[in-house]
Amino acid sequence: MVPGFARSAQHGTTSTNGTGDTDMGYATTTDGVEIFYKDWGPRDAPVIFFHHGWPLSADDWDAQMLFFLAEGYRVVAHDRRGHGRSxxxxxxxxxxxxxxxxxxxxxxxxxxxAVHVGHSTGGGEVIHYVARHGEDKVAKAVLISAVPPLMVKTNDNPDGLDKSVFDDFQSQVASNRAQFYQDVPAGPFYGYNRDGATPSEGIIRNWWRQGMMGSAKAHYDGIVAFSQTDFTEDLKNASLPVLVMHGEDDQIVPFELSGKKSAELAPNAMLKTYPGFPHGMPTTHADTINADLLAFIRD
Structure with a gap:
């Protein structure tokens, strides 16, 4: 539990929007975990619920939350357990x-x-939430650069990535997480390792900041969660509209083994691909992603 944040929530000092409703606070899970959330916008507006990627936090959705708030939506985002302020x-x-x-x-x-929008690991969280808790509270789902249906190579998933890739992720988290969290955003996450790319130091530092806020144990275990969970049946059984958005130059979650397959498995899916876009395209190409999200949500 992050000192200060949980105490303020328990003592009723969370920020308010002037109507008595809280703009941020904590929800307590059945096993007693405090999950931090942001909740911005009119209480009676349509809701968009954002799910962040590994090892980040709700802050990774700043560009989307501000955009959709200005469009009249109510926007919600949480920090996954062990991440950010949870x-x-x-x-x-x-x-x-x-x-x-x-x-x-x-x-x-x-x-x-609500429309539930998930990036990377958050996309797996979205489709598994729908499968586990039903579609009655969900209008649509959006999977952006998302890990489903299954990242790791198995006998049934021969095109997946070798388990040694994810073992190496865990080794780097355990040995020097701070350096690893510098190298990932400075390189493949945002495509800054590509010829002609112009790295943004602010974006890189913000990624590092979010990662280092969280728990090394949560991040270590989360690698198994996002790489070894098989979402195939979740996708097959989803009857609601699903938008799959994926960059064709995604070096973290390759399009061919994820976005392409997810769109084929979900019966009511629409696929949008983006030539040259990296894994972190909601940040690097926010204008394009926001416009396409808005069109899908309004449709």
Whole structure:
């Protein structure tokens, strides 16, 4: 639990929007974990619920939350357990708990008919939440550069990435997380390792800041959660509209083994691809991603 934040929530000093409703606070899960959330916008407006990627936080959605708030939507984003400002518990860092934690926030806020938007690991969280808790409170789902259906190579998924790739991720988190969290955004996450790219020091530092706010244990275990969870049945059983958005130059979650397959599995899916866009395209290409999200949500 992050000192100060949880105490302020428990003592009723969370920020308000002037109507008595909280703009941020905590929802408590069934196993006692405090999940931090932001909740901006009119209480009666349509809701967009954002799910962040590994190892980041709700702050990674700044460009989307501000945009959709200005468009008249109510925007919600949470910090996954062990990430950002949520409780740094040692256990429960798996997709079942992640989905149940989302349900705790949804129930706490009473949001109905929300569009759930997930980036990377957050995309897996979205589709697993829908499968585990039903579609009655969900209008549409959006998977951006997302990990489903399955990242790791198995007998049934021969095109996946070798488990040694993710073992190396865990080794780097355990040995020098601070350096690893510098190298990832400075390189493949935003495509800054490509010829002609112009790295943004602010974006790189913001990624590092978000990562280092979270728990090393949560991030270590989360690598298994995002790489080894099989979302195939979740996708097949999703009857709601699903937008799959994926950059064709995604070096973290390659399009051919993820976005392409997800769009084929979900029965009511629409696929949008982006030539040259990197994994972190909601940040590097926010104008394009926001416009396409808005069109899908309004459709």
């Amino acid at each position: 409780s740094q518990v040692w256990d429960g860092h798996d997709m079942d708990h992640y989905a149940d934690d989302v349900a705790a926030v949804v129930n706490h806020l009473g949001v109905q008919g």
